[in-house]
Amino acid sequence: MNSKLIPTAVINPDAPVDCLEAKQPDIDNGTAIHDKSGYFSQEYMAREWDELWTRSWLLAGVVSDLPNSGDYFLFRVRHESFIISNTPEGVVAFYNVCPHRGSRLLSEERGNRKVFVCPFHSWSFTNGGALRSITDEETFKPEVVSHRPSLKRARCEVHAGLIFINMDEDAAPVGEELGLPEGYLENYQIDQMKVVRHVRSEWCSNWKVGVEAFYESYHLHAVHPETRGVMSDLNVQYDLYPKGASRMIVPLGQPSPRFPDQVTVNEGLQFMLREAGVDPDAFSGTALDVRTAIQQGKRSRSQRLGLGYERFTDGQLSDSWATGIFPNIQIGCHPEAIFLMRFLPHDTDPQKFWYDTMTLMFPVDDPDYCPPAWMGLPEGTDVTGRNRAPSESYSKDEDPGLGLVLSQDAAFLPSVQEGMSSKAFQGQLWGEQEQRLRHFHVELEKRLGITST
Template sequence: MKLDFDTWNIHVGTPHPFNDRAPTIDNGTDRSDPRRYYDADFMREEWEKVFCKSWLLAGAASDIPEPGDFFKFDIGPESFIVVRGDDGQVRAHYNVCPHRGSQLVTADFGSLDRFTCPFHSWKFDLEGKNIAVTDEETFRPEVLCHGHDLSSVRCEVAVGLVFISMDPEIGPLKEWLAPILPQLELYDIDKMYVVQHRRSDWGANWKGGVDAFAEIYHLHAVHPQTQCLMDDRTQIDLWPGGLSRQFVPFAQPASRYPDQETVNPGIQSMLADAGIDPETYTGTATEARAAVQKAKRKRSEQLGLGYERFSDSQLSDSVVYSLFPNVQIGCHPEAVFLHRFLPHESDPDQFTYDTCILYRHVDAPGYSAPAWMGLGEETDLSGETRPEIVHTGLGEPPGLGEVLDQDSDLLPIVQKGARSRGFKGPLWSEQEGRLRHFHAELDRRMNAGKGA
């Protein structure tokens, strides 16, 4: 029997084109082979067929505003330099000298007028062209004719985000993003900048991270403290190429939560965020979400924020997009968070969780990023300074906040269970439709070229 989503999905708000459901994609009911979570051979093949053939989110264009500004992007066994050239164009090169293979940069960020190899001082301009070979006369011309410029990769920018691809034949970035690009453009991410950036190493496969963050079915069990202020049954949309989105309603209790009346401290905080005094609010917890939406529209009219382009649900909820293979973007009118699940270079039982928050400063009373994002008073919201990346190693307390720390504690347990002979592969519900969609795209890529 086919499940009617409307029998249990929470309506996302007043009808609005943004909320229109995507055409149905049926990804079947098969179980996926659990080897994908732990098998080293699968991991090596996955690197070649998935990561080397996909668009990968490297970082925010706001991190390299001026010519010569660069940042380093590491993923799996590779490292890349993303740099803004003298012509204003953003380019990406493998972070390796063609002479003896030394990495050129080790800093996460910087600004240079050229790249100089620390081993033998070979020099390269921002476009990757070699401009100096130390003692060039000692090289036979036939040696240097093999090529001594940097190796570059495809690099394109969309909505203020820089993507790279190791596949020279890959289609245009915006062509792949086309189903969701107009939606992302509404949030003016290109006008935002990073105000918090954290990394932590987790004891699980990167796909375990994708799985955990692409569904909210687990909230009642793993994060019960969220049930009083956010719902866990809501709209899911799927598009070709492994793209998906989900609305996560805030400022109302989950439908399974027993108390739908009491305005608890979490909802009080969200009311205050929207400019509503919790002490004078007379509605119920269930009515708070609509009150937040109305208050934000009023604030927009007063401050000229342009929120008329957003649906009601965009004003109160988190609209979370999945970009295959390893990215989630959580969108809010005031701020956006990026999650990246970076595979380990050789160990299928480890990955690096990379998360950052982008914010656009508006000098107006009451305007701020959602309080639940956890930006402390010490956070510089002006955009004048780029925060350092705080990186915690495997086994160290990640300090990401209560909810994310709970995830980091749980995923190694899930990873260990995935290796059990008793686990035959996941059994996904319709609430986990984004997971099935992700793994269907993964299987399509992995099976490409294998025939029927």
């Protein structure tokens, strides 16, 4: 076998053990074929709600969406809605429920309010959750409201510019539960990035099918053949962390080992050079030299603009560090931008999910500074970060305009969901290029109290 095709690559063999780029020790997650009923069953969906979604740290949003006191946004997972509010005591989360009759307090996705007023009977609360007034309180027997009902809080913690909530009051701190090395996410300064696009689209498969598709690069050559000339899919580094977290480092700016032409600087590679501030017309190297040239170009840009790229390894400047946080997050990490993906369960149908993505840019006043093209930002998108992009929502029958690669995934996953329902299909057979999937499912079934055979 050609050594270039070994899927358990090490991107930087010289990386010190404590370097964020270092290859993690292998983890043996066994060879079990996991039960496929979890992709279709209402009972399994209910079990996931009780044992997973209500007991896990869920990514609710980003701190840059709450720059001012009184700012809030809503976060929804299935039938639960939460108000994430910037208060004098910091960022807090409340269930979006009035304690009087259960009405939703807020319906606008984001805004600024010092006082929350229930639209049903006008009870009011501070944005810190305390009861402010009860309409016609004298008509209530004192025993009914003497406890001064406030808004019910959910656990809320901020980590590396990301806001997490947890419905389990006894959950361990989020920093302990993420499973990533110290400083991993902080390195990207996400707290200084601004949302330049936010899209929520309905996809026709179980949420786990979505996670699985983005946790491996094995399908790139088949579903996304146009990527073969500009990114690796075989020589990818896979790393498994505690608590179900994982990563794959995908080298960009070089052809896949599957691609027949390893010399010509094709149109896609020329585009990547240009993104990094390198003139492709003046570039004299081959296709295999492009990745290094991208790294050097970005270091030169950092020196010119004072971006502080000294904190990044060379690989971080060129490659995609696709980082998974259990249960439902994938973050495409780049110095210029990050691509947050949340795979959220459908409200009622186990064979659908919500694909919620945010593109966050590190604001830089330079016309050539841009996010990686694979993120699929539509032409003309305001990437300055001066204005928070409005949230976009699309049903399964609408095109969310996510770019070629993501649109291909959205179109393909329904056939995976349907095919798994066949009597002929007994369960997934994961190879080492899919080790992140097995790692995810081992953690999932641990949380659900399931033993695989």
